[in-house]
Amino acid sequence: MPFVADAFAALVGLGLGATIALVVAGETRGSLAAPGGVLIAGGRLTGFVGTYLMLVMILLIARMPWLERAVGQDALVRWHRRIGGWPLVLIALHVVLITLGYAQLQKVGGLHQLWTFLTTYPDVLAAAAGFCLLILAGVTSIRYARRRLQYETWWVVHLYTYLALALAFAHQIVTGGAFIGHPLTRAIWIVLWSATAGVVIACRIVIPVVRNLRFRLRVVSVHQEAPGVYSLVCSGRGLSRLAVSGGQFFQWRFLAQGLWWHAHPYSLSALPQPPFLRVTVKGLGDHSAALAQLRPGTRVLIEGPYGAFTQHARTTEKVALIGAGVGITPLRALLEDLPASVDATVVVRASKPDDIVLRHELKELVRQRDGDYHEVVGSRHKIRFDERALRKLVPDIDGRDVYICGPGGFNEMVLAYAAQLGVPREHIHQEAFSF
Numbered sequence: 437m438p439f440v441a442d443a444f445a446a447l448v449g450l451g452l453g454a455t456i457a458l459v460v461a462g463e464t465r466g467s468l469a470a471p472g473g474v475l476i477a478g479g480r481l482t483g484f485v486g487t488y489l490m491l492v493m494i495l496l497i498a499r500m501p502w503l504e505r506a507v508g509q510d511a512l513v514r515w516h517r518r519i520g521g522w523p524l525v526l527i528a529l530h531v532v533l534i535t536l537g538y539a540q541l542q543k544v545g546g547l548h549q550l551w552t553f554l555t556t557y558p559d560v561l562a563a564a565a566g567f568c569l570l571i572l573a574g575v576t577s578i579r580y581a582r583r584r585l586q587y588e589t590w591w592v593v594h595l596y597t598y599l600a601l602a603l604a605f606a607h608q609i610v611t612g613g614a615f616i617g618h619p620l621t622r623a624i625w626i627v628l629w630s631a632t633a634g635v636v637i638a639c640r641i642v643i644p645v646v647r648n649l650r651f652r653l654r655v656v657s658v659h660q661e662a663p664g665v666y667s668l669v670c671s672g673r674g675l676s677r678l679a680v681s682g683g684q685f686f687q688w689r690f691l692a693q694g695l696w697w698h699a700h701p702y703s704l705s706a707l708p709q710p711p712f713l714r715v716t717v718k719g720l721g722d723h724s725a726a727l728a729q730l731r732p733g734t735r736v737l738i739e740g741p742y743g744a745f746t747q748h749a750r751t752t753e754k755v756a757l758i759g760a761g762v763g764i765t766p767l768r769a770l771l772e773d774l775p776a777s778v779d780a781t782v783v784v785r786a787s788k789p790d791d792i793v794l795r796h797e798l799k800e801l802v803r804q805r806d807g808d809y810h811e812v813v814g815s816r817h818k819i820r821f822d823e824r825a826l827r828k829l830v831p832d833i834d835g836r837d838v839y840i841c842g843p844g845g846f847n848e849m850v851l852a853y854a855a856q857l858g859v860p861r862e863h864i865h866q867e868a869f870s871f
């Protein structure tokens with residue numbers, strides 16, 4: 437749904453324009469001509485724009501259901517990352533410019549002025565602590581550092597971003613030159629912050645809590661599907677009212693020892709069959725591997741559904757579903773969700789036949805709709821799986837919507853083949869299993 441994405445982008449752009457206008461309107465010829473005036477104005481502008489972009493970043497990952505459905509969480513996380521460096525650079529510039537500007541105004545050295553800010557201005561020390569937390573979140577998100585950190589460590593550091601923003605808020609309102617004597621600017625800024633906080637609290641706390649109180653999900657059974665891959669079936673109340681499409685995922689939190697404090701994303705491997713929900717998980721690390729040991733009766737909290745990897749993204753009446761490894765599982769649910777009129781071809785890639793997760797279910801679903809099913813099985817060195825092989829398996833691929841889900845490298849590889857075979861970019865849909 438590009439309309440939703442465009443509308444959101446337009447709103448963000450309008451907000452940015454309004455933010456800049458607020459700062460510019462607060463300046464006068466006199467204030468700019470005063471000693472340090474230009475530096476101070478520059479410091480205000482960078483501070484405002486940097487903070488505004490920070491709020492946009494928070495909104496992008498606030499899990500707003502309509503935005504998640506329209507754009508997909510992976511795309512939102514990509515946008516969040518892309519913006520990422522700007523607020524940090526702008527807020528750092530704000531610190532430098534405001535300090536140098538006031539140093540010129542007071543005719544003192546830069547370090548002296550910084551010390552005065554930290555020790556005598558209300559709430560500036562707290563804001564400085566918040567800035568340090570933001571820097572920490574930024575540094576741990578650099579690809580090199582991110583790869584070396586456990587996901588959970590990175591996540592906890594990111595949680596401090598909320599604290600960082602809370603610490604920074606008061607110094608803006610109390611000491612910000614753009615607010616003093618400008619009640620309208622102050623009111624707009626407070627509304628913007630409160631609305632952002634409201635969205636985060638509603639989408640990340642209130643909605644999930646209310647839903648989980650209703651669902652009361654518990655693990656019913658855990659069984660092996662393939663080596664290292666387990667299906668978990670949970671049961672709950674009121675699941676018939678859960679609006680979810682095949683291909684979507686939830687954040688799952690299992691209330692068992694060592695697992696309760698972190699939620700992980702897993703896609704449904706079948707459409708809900710109230711009162712049951714099923715996920716199929718490959719044990720890769722501490723969380724996913726521990727799920728095989730879960731006892732029936734374990735309480736489960738879910739957040740979602742999320743993701744745009746659904747049949748609603750489809751632009752044609754023909755699809756090719758191409759999967760490998762545990763990435764086959766959302767394709768299985770997606771296949772089940774496709775209208776009977778849609779012509780479906782399924783291609784699964786695996787090293788060994790045993791590695792094809794949910795193989796019998798997939799074959800049966802394809803058979804029921806009279807589609808085509810292909811397995812490409814064998815080691816990478818022996819079996820060719822390139823654009824020529826793909827063209828042979830799906831000769832009319834350029835006229836189909838192509839859904840891809842597999843390990844990171846697999847997605848990129850098939851994406852490139854599909855592009856080479858002339859599939860338009862907007863017909864290619866993929867779910868990445870790591871952010």
Ligand SMILES: Cc1cc2nc3c(=O)[nH]c(=O)nc-3n(C[C@H](O)[C@H](O)[C@H](O)COP(=O)(O)OP(=O)(O)OC[C@H]3O[C@@H](n4cnc5c(N)ncnc54)[C@H](O)[C@@H]3O)c2cc1C
Pocket residue numbers: 586587588685699700701702703704715716717718719720721722723724725743762765766867868869870871
């Ligand atoms: C949208 C989506 C849907 C997914 N669906 C499935 C599924 O149906 N079945 C399945 O087996 N796997 C699925 N995954 C992958 C699964 O979430 C990870 O394998 C699991 O979270 C790994 O956690 P761990 O502690 O076991 O391993 P770790 O060793 O901690 O992590 C292994 C890798 O998984 C990624 N990861 C870890 N935790 C998270 C998290 N909370 N959010 C995002 N990425 C994380 C990290 O990038 C890391 O490189 C999905 C991932 C995403 C993003």
